[in-house]
Amino acid sequence: MSPAYIITIGALSIAAVLILIARFRAEPIITLFGVAVLIGLATGKAPTAAVASFENGAGHALGHIAFIIAFGTMLGRIVTESGAAERIADTLIARFGPRNIHWAMMCIGLLVGLPVFFDVGFVLLAPLAFVAARAAGQPLLLAALPLASGLSIAHALMPPHPAIMIAVEAYHASLPKMLLLGTVVMLPTAVLTGPVFARFIVPRLHIRGLSSLEAQFLERGDRGPLPPFWLSALVVLSPVLLILVGQIARFALPSGIGPWVGDLLGSTDVALVAATIFACVSLGLARGVAWADMAHRLHDCLAPIAFVVLLVGAGGGFGRALIDSGVSNVLTGLAVSWKMPILLLAWGLAAVVRLATGSATVAMSTAAAVLAPVALHTGLVAPEALVLATGAGSVAFGPVTDPVFWQIKEYLGMSVGQTLITWSVIETGISLMALAGAVAFQSMHSFF
Template sequence: MSAAFAISLALTAILAVIVLIARFRLNPFIVLFIVSIALALFAGMPADHVVASFENGAGHVLGHVGTVIALGTMLGKMLAESGGADRIALTISGFAGRERVDWAMMVIGLLIGLPVFFEVGFVLLIPLVFVLADRTNMPLLRVALPMGAALSVTHALIPPHPAALLALSAYHANIGHTIMLGIVIGTPIAVIAGPVFGRFASARVPLTGVNPLAEQFVKHEPAANMPSFFLTVFTILSPVVLMLVGSLADRITTVHGTANTVLHFVGNTDIALALATLLSFYVLGVAQGFSAATILRFTNECLGPTALIMLLIGAGGGFGRVLIDSGVSRAITDAALGAHMPLLVLAWVLAAIVRVACGSSTVAMATASGIVAPILEHSTGVSPELMVLVTGAGSVAFGPMNDAGFWQIKEYLGLTVPQTIKTWSVLETLIAVCGLVFCLIASIFIH
């Protein structure tokens, strides 16, 4: 398959998805499924492999993200019903001031996002975003986009995030230097893509429709008996702490020992969220006077609105798997390798290509660093730490429709597909381009 044909096929598929959903108002899941099948057939994939490819991609993504969304939504529901989200919102708005809540959410996103994947940080913080926007009468996008930008920046640029650690290992970079450079370069990127772009976008993309997800997290009046700020923060941070401890298990315990195994187990994303959700049932439920039947009702009713989100995330994963299995992404990657571009640019381009092909920024970082690392070993004058950062920047480029984050942002914030592209896809691309530019500037001084 030629690179030109592969690029035109991928672009046609993406354009078809946008037009069919936005112009003809077809169900997004149906569109993603049909376009994926058509792309595979046009690319020459055997017909008996096409559906299996889509199902494998959808199942792989949902196996992780579906559990995260379900547990995170239950935790968020308990946070909202108990008044815990109101307690945090009132404390933040009182400390930062109404006009600076977007900056406060950016800082919170940077801190929460360090040890956890984007999807986890998002489901933990989105109830707080809804409540803050409502209580301060701020546009939802102005509060939500800085949080999303901060989570994306930490995901891509700053160890000990799992994605960044993959690239760090491949390039044999120094973790201390990488963290320092990641903070120096990542912080201004979070500012540009977060509060600065968030204010610009919220003024130009008005949200006028009813958002059922926002309605279930925002109570018209704050609870009369709100839990304490400390207990609420402790509950919402507990999965973050468990995941951070799990990521450090090999450094603080004997590898494969009993303690090491236990820490890895409780630090697993699903286990940490499950433990935090169970904790919320008591701290934000029973201790606040809710009966077991009421807590059961909360957890049942909050999952209904997430069904479409899970289907769309699965379909996006299937679309990405088809791009890979059909050979489309490989043809484009081979063309990029043959272009003989500077190593920093090559790593960024390859990560961006894999990002568009499979949707996952973690896979994009791992794949691109695996391809470029052997080349780096025979090169001089290129900082391994900057290679980690530039690969991470490329791995979040474009915010494509086969990324779980795209559909999370769309459905949770009540956006249309064009609105999501104008806001989230632009925000992600802004992070990627700023990351490349800042790393190229830094390479003048760092070798």
């Protein structure tokens, strides 16, 4: 099959998903499955292979995120029902003011996003956004969009995220320089794509009612006095702290035990489970809640996330179908053959892989692996600028092939169209601003 045919199939499939769901209100999971199977059939696969491609992609996505969503929802339920989220929200509102809650959530997203993956941070902090927005009397999106923007920026631009570290090693970049460059680019990018954009777009949107998750986390109960702020913050940040401790243990402890302890504590699943148990004890049992009642609450909170989990899996299956069809390989080959300036090539290569696969991590690692030999051979571009340009391309578009697109949509109760003009615009804005930062750094590097 010709490259033009494969790219046409990929473009038509993405357009079909958008039109069927956004325009004709088709059921999203069935739509993603049906289009994914049609992609396989159109590119010459047998029916069983086409279905298997979707199943493999869905299984990979769910294997990564299903239990993260489950454990994060359990932790969020305890944090909200105990009043811990309300205590944090009240403190933030007192410090920033009700009209500035979007600035507070941006700061939280940047800080929490440094050590954890986006999906973990969003699941962990979404309940806080729900409660903070209600307490401040502001629309949910005014709190949630800057939070999501901050998490995404930290994920794409700042070490120690695995994809960034892969690019740093591939290009032989300086880690201290990358930390400084990432910080300089991260802050203005977060301001413009977070609070500034949210303040512009939110008044122009009309969200119908509450999502099932938002309604669940905003339920009020007879919970007595609110817990202290220090305990509330410690519970929310405990997964982040455990992951940080795990990363430090890898280097601080002897070689025989350091990696073992680091892998255990650094696991997001382990960190979330440990944090949930800590929350149950400190915010539940210690305040007189019976263990049976606590277990019942944890069980009940899982029902509303079933559709979210399945939709995320379907998004992963759709992305895998595009990969297996050859779209990713064709786009990668075309990007390299165009012989663009290497910074633009790094951005473009990561961007097309991102569009085809949906994964920022895959996009960054793929682009770095392809371009590293060329970059090291020519030596014309600062390796730190290449890392930043690759990271910028890896978050471009916020496409429907990314399971996070559907996660954002369901958590915030938006339509597909609303998700495109909020989340996809935020991701593209992050991408373009980070690319501009890479070009500016390279210009200064060449001058000096």
